Amino acid sequence: xxxxxxxxxxxxxxxxxxxxxxxxxxxxxxxxxxxxxxxxxxxxxxxxxxxxxxxxxxxxxxxxxxxxxxxxxxxxxxxxxxxxxxxxxxxxxxxxxxxxxxxxxxxxxxxxxxxxxxxxxxxxxxxxxxxxxxxxxxxxxxxxxxxxxxxxxxxxxxxxxxxxxxxxxxxxxxxxxxxxxxxxxxxxxxxxxxxxxxxxxxxxxxxxxxxxxxxxxxxxxxxxxxxxxxxxxxxxxxxxxxxxxxxxxxxxxxxxxxxxxxxxxxxxxxxxxxxxx
Numbered sequence: 001x002x003x004x005x006x007x008x009x010x011x012x013x014x015x016x017x018x019x020x021x022x023x024x025x026x027x028x029x030x031x032x033x034x035x036x037x038x039x040x041x042x043x044x045x046x047x048x049x050x051x052x053x054x055x056x057x058x059x060x061x062x063x064x065x066x067x068x069x070x071x072x073x074x075x076x077x078x079x080x081x082x083x084x085x086x087x088x089x090x091x092x093x094x095x096x097x098x099x100x101x102x103x104x105x106x107x108x109x110x111x112x113x114x115x116x117x118x119x120x121x122x123x124x125x126x127x128x129x130x131x132x133x134x135x136x137x138x139x140x141x142x143x144x145x146x147x148x149x150x151x152x153x154x155x156x157x158x159x160x161x162x163x164x165x166x167x168x169x170x171x172x173x174x175x176x177x178x179x180x181x182x183x184x185x186x187x188x189x190x191x192x193x194x195x196x197x198x199x200x201x202x203x204x205x206x207x208x209x210x211x212x213x214x215x216x217x218x219x220x221x222x223x224x225x226x227x228x229x230x231x232x233x234x235x236x237x238x239x240x241x242x243x244x245x246x247x248x249x250x251x252x253x254x255x256x257x258x259x260x261x262x263x264x265x266x267x268x269x270x271x272x273x274x275x276x277x
Contacts, residue, residue: 040102041084041165041227044135044143045095045268048072048088054266057244058237059163059229068127075129078163087135089122094269098135098143099168099211099225101186106132106148113138113185130154139181140173140223166230166275171216173223175201178213186210218249224271231274238262238274 045051052063052074059078063086066073072088103109110120117139124134131150137143147154172178179190179201188203188210201213216223231237235252241264242248249271250256250263260276 040100040145040147041168042098042100042135042145043076043084043086043095043270044089044092044098045086045270046088046090046092047095047268048074048086051086051095051266051268051270054244054246054268058240058246061163066127066129068125071125073127078161081164083164085127085130087122095266096143097225097227097270097272098145100133100145100147101210102131102150102154103146103148106134106146109146109148109185110134110136116181116184118181118185124148136185138178138185138223140178142170142223142225144225162230162232164230165227166277167212167228169212169214169226169228171218171221171224171226171271172213173216175199175213175215178223218271221271226271226273228273228275230277232276234260234262234274234276238264241266241272 043051043055055061055076056063061083062077063074064077066075066085074086075082076084076086106124113136114120119137120134121137121143122135124132127133129151131147131154133145133147135143135145170178170182182188182203183190186203186205188205190213191202191204193200193202199215203210203213211225229237238248238252245267246264248262248264250261252259252262261273263271263273265271
């Protein structure tokens with residue numbers, strides 16, 4: 001297993017993460033009025049089959065293969081709702097969750113990323129039922145993607161519910177530079193706030209909260225996007241993840257939000273938080 005057991009994260013920092021980030025809950029799901037407000041989550045993994053087996057066991061997700069020449073992809077379903085995708089990159093050092101947003105002018109956005117210090121990791125690919133997707137790398141090495149020419153039937157909005165996405169954050173080595181980068185490439189505004197006297201940032205598109213940002217609490221991992229999955233039973237979700245081979249970063253504990261949050265790193269290396277709403 002490719003467990004990143006060299007993770008270094010003090011209990012104090014984890015307590016900060018757990019007690020501040022989740023106080024800024026996303027707004028309730030609602031119809032999206034602008035394509036650029038939509039957020040999608042993809043897992044880039046060196047082993048698609050192993051990743052699908054893991055998340056099926058932990059969250060009960062199901063998967064449907066997507067036929068794209070030269071790529072192995074699958075769509076993630078929670079119940080009958082498609083919530084994300086899995087992309088196999090055999091040469092990847094580890095798995096990572098990436099954010100995707102829909103954009104009206106894909107070429108323009110890619111140009112902005114490159115001018116802002118980012119680069120193209122995987123060139124544009126036509127994905128049936130989705131649109132044209134390109135995977136990018138930010139100035140600090142984190143991965144994200146744009147989806148252009150979106151299919152008319154593509155799901156919109158952030159769906160809430162057990163084993164669905166609850167929230168997501170950028171764990172940034174340099175929040176100041178990340179703020180400038182994403183304001184340019186996502187076209188968002190940033191709200192600087194605090195909780196428990198600790199800094200916290202929220203990316204906004206108009207009145208819609210898209211994601212949060214914190215100072216990266218983990219060393220040796222670099223800047224990365226981290227998704228939050230809603231769980232009715234965080235201790236059970238963490239126990240199941242551990243049983244399936246995950247490295248547990250934070251066990252649910254009564255002194256941390258009444259045991260309602262946990263963090264794990266899946267066997268391929270991707271970070272996930274679980275939280276009871």
